Amino acid sequence: MSAPARRFAVAGGGTGGHVVPALALAERIRAGGHDVILIGSTRGLESRLVPKAGFELATLPAGQVMGRGLAARASAAVAIARGTLAAARLLRQRRIEIVLSVGGYASVPSVLAAAALRIPVALVEPNAQPGRANRLAASFARRIFVHFEEAAKRLGGGTRVQVLGVPLREALVRAFAAAPPRRAAEPPVHLLIFGGSQGARQLNDLMLNLAPRLDPALFEIFHQTGEADRERVAEGYAATKLRAEVVPFEPDMPRRYREADLALCRSGAMTVAELAMAGLPALLVPYPHAADDHQRANAQALSAAGAAVLLPAKLDRDAVLGMLESLASQPEQLRAMSAAASKLARPDAAERIVESCLELLGGGN
Secondary structure (H helix, E strand, O other): OOOOOOEEEEEOOOOHHHHHHHHHHHHHHHHOOOEEEEEEOOOOOHHHHHHHOOOOEEEOOOOOOOOOOHHHHHHHHHHHHHHHHHHHHHHHHOOOOEEEEOOOHHHHHHHHHHHHOOOOEEEEEOOOOOOHHHHHHHHHOOEEEEOOHHHHHHOOOOOOEEEOOOOOOHHHHHHHHHOOOOOOOOOOEEEEEEOOOOOOHHHHHHHHHHHHHOOOOOEEEEEEOOHHHHHHHHHHHHOOOOEEEEEOOOOOHHHHHHHOOEEEEOOOHHHHHHHHHHOOOEEEOOOOOOHHHHHHHHHHHHHHOOOEEEOOOOOOHHHHHHHHHHHHOOHHHHHHHHHHHHOOOOOOHHHHHHHHHHHHHOOOO
16 A cells, blocks of 8 residues: 655745755655645746746745845845745645755745644755755754755754755756766866856856966866857957867756866855766865855865865966866876765755655655
8 A cells, every 4th residue: 555645845945056956856756646835935046947847836925134234134024924924824725744945035934834833844955054044944843954964063963964965856867877978087188167057257257367378288178158258258269279169058067067077167056966966076166155155165065075176266367277287187186086076976865855754754655
């Protein structure tokens, strides 16, 4: 006799680092024959991505409380109170049995409502430095799922904290599995540069400075610039003897990860999870304005594991050039970094998180 279907709510959103894990969890919950609704706000990426993925989205009023003026914080607090009441009605109406928070301010009303209704709360924290919403919610959580040991320590440790990884969507996991095997790292090093789907002006400017100084015998480049910078960066490479492919956006990043020997990129939660899946060494440049400086914490964790090199926010171009040349001439170092990155990969994170939630509810798959 099969176990009864359970009723999940996955709460949170705002950025891709919140919405992608939410969708990955929703996919896994649905695949197990359980019911799921996602709860977010009208302002975050979830308002577009969740319906597009075929899931139901309930939106609640919510606002950022920390780091703003007194009037704005008071207004946000009122919105959170209203959102908590609306979330409580929704959780009761849908007879939700467990709330999974993926963080972001949109998660706060649902977590508070669940705690008031004595509905179990579980957290998913993909960053090494937990976000403010999840730090607040941690006191209510029965399970906490993290990607980094550092996050486990910062959220109190103990048996309720499990290091299971970042939930990635099934199509992405399959794409990484189907990507060609990594070639032996040797010159010319295939350098992958990207700053997210919109590019990163800081990295684009850096490479325009470095391109004329890079040895064409040591490097081949694939650079995702974002739409605004593609022409400018392409012209910069064209003025050199480097082999460089420049695109505004790359739809098949798993293949690009696998074809590369080294990445130069940001260190958001999804990026570091994907670097691990691909076993790709990286030079990491944290986005300096990320909330709670979480990208720096992620980069420090990868650096400590031997999988990456953390570069300072204020880039020393000569130092970056020296680091690129040093790694390009040491294929054994790239292989060691690749192996270290692969040890951090957890392609079954979504499945294991849902299984743990079902155990908490006293049910099975």
